[in-house]
Amino acid sequence: MKKLAVVVLAMAAALGAAQAFALEGDDITYVNGTVPSVKEGIVGRVNVTPALALEFHSSAGQFSIPYARITTYQCREEAKYHLGVLPAIAVGLFAPWEKLHFVTITWQGERDTAEVATLELSKSSSEALLALLRARATEACKPGSGHTCGRVF
Numbered sequence: 001m002k003k004l005a006v007v008v009l010a011m012a013a014a015l016g017a018a019q020a021f022a023l024e025g026d027d028i029t030y031v032n033g034t035v036p037s038v039k040e041g042i043v044g045r046v047n048v049t050p051a052l053a054l055e056f057h058s059s060a061g062q063f064s065i066p067y068a069r070i071t072t073y074q075c076r077e078e079a080k081y082h083l084g085v086l087p088a089i090a091v092g093l094f095a096p097w098e099k100l101h102f103v104t105i106t107w108q109g110e111r112d113t114a115e116v117a118t119l120e121l122s123k124s125s126s127e128a129l130l131a132l133l134r135a136r137a138t139e140a141c142k143p144g145s146g147h148t149c150g151r152v153f
Contacts, residue, residue, distance in 0.1 A: 073105045
């Protein structure tokens with residue numbers, strides 16, 4: 001019985017770890033921000049394997065966000081198409097309403113300058129990234145700091 005419990009707990013832990021690293025295979029778009037080495041709208045991948053920093057890699061450039069220097073992070077959804085009332089009702093009757101998911105990360109860069117990056121990613125990747133940031137960016141969004149983190153709709 002103890003062996004069964006150990007196996008179940010090990011599988012649950014492995015599944016949780018797989019969920020957290022699921023965003024490594026997804027394409028992520030750097031929408032905008034203050035990173036000079038990467039153009040806006042470039043598609044890349046995020047590497048979450050390093051324990052000290054979140055790394056964005058693309059063919060046009062890369063950047064790293066140290067978890068210890070992250071001050072805030074937010075996730076938001078936006079409608080993919082902005083229509084009037086009647087067209088929105090008509091589309092809603094025949095097709096699911098598509099949404100875009102964005103994660104905005106703010107951190108203190110070198111020389112204590114404020115840096116920001118907004119990434120567009122899938123819903124599952126945005127949830128996984130938020131879980132990762134909650135676990136690793138422990139200095140961000142402390143109570144009483146005046147910063148709000150998590151989901152914004």
